[in-house]
Amino acid sequence: MLKSMTGFGNATVETGSLSVTVEVKTLNSKFLDIFCRLPRQYAEKEIELRALLTQQLERGKVELSVSINRTQQVKPGVVINRPLLMAYVNDIRESAAGLLMAIPDGDLLKMALGQPNVYQTEAVETPDDTADWAAVQQAVQEAVRRCNAFRQQDGAVLETKFNEYIQTISDCLSEIEKQDVLRIPAVRERLMTNVRELLDSETFDRNRFEQEMIYYVEKFDISEEKVRLKNHLSYFVDVMNTEEANGKKLNFIAQEIGREINTIGSKANDATIQRFVVRMKDELEKIKEQTMNLI
Template sequence: MTGYGLASFEDDTFILSVEVKTLNSKFLDLSIRSPKQFSDKEQEIRNMVSAVLERGKVNVSIDFSRKVGEDLPVGFNVSLFSSYYHKYLEMSNLVGADSKDLFKIALQSPNVMTQVTEKTSAAEEWEVVKKYLNIALINCDGFRRDEGNVLEKKFKENLSVLRSGLASISKEDPIRKERIRLRIRNNFKEWLEENDFDKNRFEQELIYYFEKVDITEEIVRLSTHLDYFEKNLKEGTNQGKKLGFISQEIGREINTIGSKANDANIQKHVIVMKDELEKIKEQGLNII
């Protein structure tokens, strides 16, 4: 389920911004971008995220910068620089070369400048980061819940269309059965009068045929699946996978009704129901 959360803080010493983005995923796939001074806190960040956001592709971005910085991000080996410079100057004077770029050359010489690793975050700074990370996570979760409420409303509309189609099929089914009986009676009436046959065996074959085209059980099961889907829709979290399985069963019953009924009027309703079910399956991927 998509989501977005942002929390920021600023005082006289530093500026903090925490951003959380989520996309659809069956599992928790977490990516963290944070300053080096918080690199030792990655596992704690992961624990905080998993406690609030159970599933999804999650990107956490933490931006932290101090307003006043006395320490330089690089270090200088002054004595080594001096040695380089005077040596280059001596060589320059020896050959009579121009010495105006010696300062730049000496500064860029090996080991004169070194990268300074940022200090580990102070405890009070990390507590502030934790606080606003939690706020961002809660905001993101709230975003997802709002989206979930919209999805629930849409699911109920889809279920209403499916129930309407099922009701229409239930009305069409007795008419379909009567058409089948009349067709068999008219087609075989003359043949039955002119030919000798085993009436018991013929009745058995008719019963078997009517059982093959009967969709009563499928209608009952489909109605049960729709009720069960709506029931789970109203229950707590972690219903995404279960609703996905129920959707598969609903699709199986709709397909069976379409193949067994072999009726043009019922097929019209089946097509509409299949289209509506695809909408449910597509949106179902957004449910945690």
């Protein structure tokens, strides 16, 4: 089963005290590259989340974003000592009046807030970190699951495309096999004409003639290339339908397909076959490009 490296998944989990929203985005990358955007209180959990993403997303550029909103009223940890603040305000106002100065109320409040012990720390009820972290984990797992589902859907589309590309190459190979049957007599006739000219020559060298014949036979025969190409095409489809199918392996098989196509093109010495070779190369480039998007 093919799986694309491009994916997206999001999830929201709500509890009695908070709402957790998680987004997971994945793009093409040669290796696994993870970037996490987490609330400050969960910074130490990044290693745990990275391990989860590494196990389930395998490869690609991964962006994880976690946001948390508290749904219940939270008391501040620092409060203002109002009686002391009022005492500072009155003292500053009286001191200014004694000096025949007028201080605006806004400035008076700022001066009072800057005095010692105006702020005091209160004990506040801390949220249940265990329950909150469980909610975060649940949201991350669901977002990753949806991202993988997206990747599998995209992979299914690519699989359909690959089958079309491989079928086109196979059809071209069939046409090449038909043309090869017509090509051989023409090549044989050309060789026989050259042989008759050599036999009539006074400088005819039988050893050189045999060497030339071997050279031409090897140069024009594409039987082995056709067989290997057909096997590579079949192997590509077989690997694509396995559970361990991946972009790297399919790309390697595509390179082997390309070698056989290039050899057929260079040895055939036939205009009709060359046209089919060009078409096969075009389909193969599409395959190589798309395998770069697979895990």
